[in-house]
Amino acid sequence: MHDISGSLRRQSLLVALVCVVCDAALFGLRAPLAEAGWRAWVVLLGGIAVNAALAGPARYSGWVALAHAVLFAGSPLLLCTCSGYVVGNNAGILIAGYRAGAWLRPKPAVLALLALLAGVVAGCVEGGGRTASDWRLIAISVSVSGLLPWLVGRYTTARRAYIADLERAADERRQHEEEAVRRAVLEERTTIARDLHDVISHHVSAIGVHAGAARLGLPDGDGPVRRSLGAVESASRSAMADLRRLLDLLHAQPNAEQPGLDNLDELVETVRAAGLPTRLTLRGEPRELPGSLDVALYRIAQEALTNALRHGEGPVEVELNHGRTEVVLTVTNGLRAGRTPQREHAHRGLAGIRQRVTLFGGQVSYGETGEQWQLRTTFPVEST
Secondary structure, eight states, X not given: OXXXXXXXXXXXXXXXXXXXXXXXXXXXXXXXXXHHTHHHHHHHHHHHXXXXXXXXXXXXXXXXXXXXXXXXXXXXXXXTTSSSOOOSOTTHHHHXXXXXXXXXXXXXXXXXXXXXXXXXXXXXXXXXXXXXXXXXXXXXXXXXXXXXXXXXXXXXXXXXXXXXXXHHHHHHHHHHHHHHXXXXXXXXXXXXXXXXXXXIIHHHHHHHHHHHHHHHTSOSSOOHHHHXXXXXXXXXXXXXXXXXXXXXXXXXXXXXOOOOGGGHHHHHHXXXXXXXXXXXXXXXXXXXXXXXXXXXXXXXXXXXXXXXXXXXXXXXXXXXXXXXXXXXXXXXXXXXXXXXXXXXXXXXXXXXXXXHHHHTTOEEEEEEETTEEEEEEEEEOOOO
């Protein structure tokens, strides 16, 4: 807006300068300065003054138009002894009429028009000659010097308002379209959330209930079947918690949050409650990570612990190391004797982990080291 205002000021100064030069030159060529004496200089300086006023603020356009009308009407009176009809603002009165029509509100614009028409009529009558004796020439002069510039100014204002209305209507239409898209997306997300709830949550809850009932029906002891059923219960509860978070996100609830590294203790405790000895070790100075990376690290730890719960044995070591330029998450667990190596069972989970690591420009390594299986992920972070 500041640049537009500056451009308008520069243009108004240029218009005023052209009017001053043209009207002063025309007056100097046509008016007998020697014969009229000081009166000619009054008209000349008056023309320069009213033309220079065209560079003033637009809110004064009515007063500028009145000054031009007075000069146009008064010039013949001052130059009555001179032959011919000469004024000092032939070009300036056109611009004054245009500005009054373009910048003023309807009522002051009409008043400015009446002043211009009166001034032009008075100047034509007082100037004498053929124009003063022919009403048709007076009407033409009034139309050309007063009415036509004013009408062009009003047309410009109406066109500017019309363009502004079109732009406003386009903005409103675009906002309505964006709102319609947002509503459609929200409705689709709500439908997906409802379907997830109806199709998945019932079955996951049933799995947990049946696993708990089966575990309670077993004799006391720490057998492998009891441990497996406990793991099923814990996994179903964890799945239901994650499902509720996802449903909240799909419902676009503002308070819904994805789990992150702050929830790592709860995750380890869930695995420990399922019967798998698990220990969490934190190294380095904790730092605030981007939300997406924070969630990705939690999901990687969750997938690694799920694989350990299904295919490995304890103890499980989870280590999170906050370095200066990287964050390293390592999960190590034992391998069950006489079972197929863990990597043959966990290829699906590892594919998801590799995808998350690649997304954030990290590195992943995994494999057997003796009787243990180790997963190590490294993510670059900004140094502090």
